[in-house]
Amino acid sequence: MVEIVNVVASGSLNVELDLERLASDMGEPVARYNPEKYPGMYLRFEDDTPLITVYRTGKFIITGASSEEDSYVLRERFLNLLTDMEVIVEPEDEWFSIQNYVCMAELGQNLNLNALAIGLGLENTEYEPEQFPGLIHRPEGMNGVVLLFATGKVVITGCRTVDAAEDIFADLTETISKF
DNA sequence: TGAGCGGCTCCTTATATATCAGCTTCGG
DNA sequence: CCGAAGCTGATATATAAGGAGCCGCTCA
DSSP: OOEEEEEEEEEEOSSOOOHHHHHHHHOTTTEEEOTTTOSSEEEOSSTTSOEEEEOTTSEEEEEEESSHHHHHHHHHHHHHHHHHTTSSSSSOOSEEEEEEEEEEEEOSSOOOHHHHHHHTOGGGEEOOTTTOSSEEEOOTTSSOEEEEOTTSEEEEEEESSHHHHHHHHHHHHHHHHTO
């Protein structure tokens, strides 16, 4: 069983936005806009809600959500706000989809990463403890990357669905049980 | 030779994980 | 005044986005 720790989603409003005006209308600390540092405007409703990064082109990114539903709820809130502000006419965007899930899991046993690097296949594995303490594994034929740590904790990232992350973890559990 | 354009890299954000160096702070 | 303890920021992973800067290539 994997636990979702971060969801990244992106979408488009299909409308050119005046970020300077939007940022001043919304005001800090909800809106933060510093075009000299980065072209996107950051929008955060409350301290614990995910972050929305909005661009001049109308495209936006939601990061920091803890579930797919969390992302969709925030997108709804964002669209409603823009409708209320009369930036857009109807609360409907052109497209919106989940781009990346970051998940955490535990194998329940300590791992010998040196041995595991060989066991998982050197061609799909990178382990340089002097550079980073985790072993990086790219399971063959699957979209996603696994970070394995000596404590048995695992981070799975790069998946577009939770099922994909679950599949990767199931395969990993099975492979490791053979050692 | 220089202008223009395409492609590439970096920046920023979230998030778990762990390990290092370097820095500040605190107590004896 | 020094060692220990704690904190910060780097390391690496994925992913979207727009802009800046850089490099190489082509054409006039």
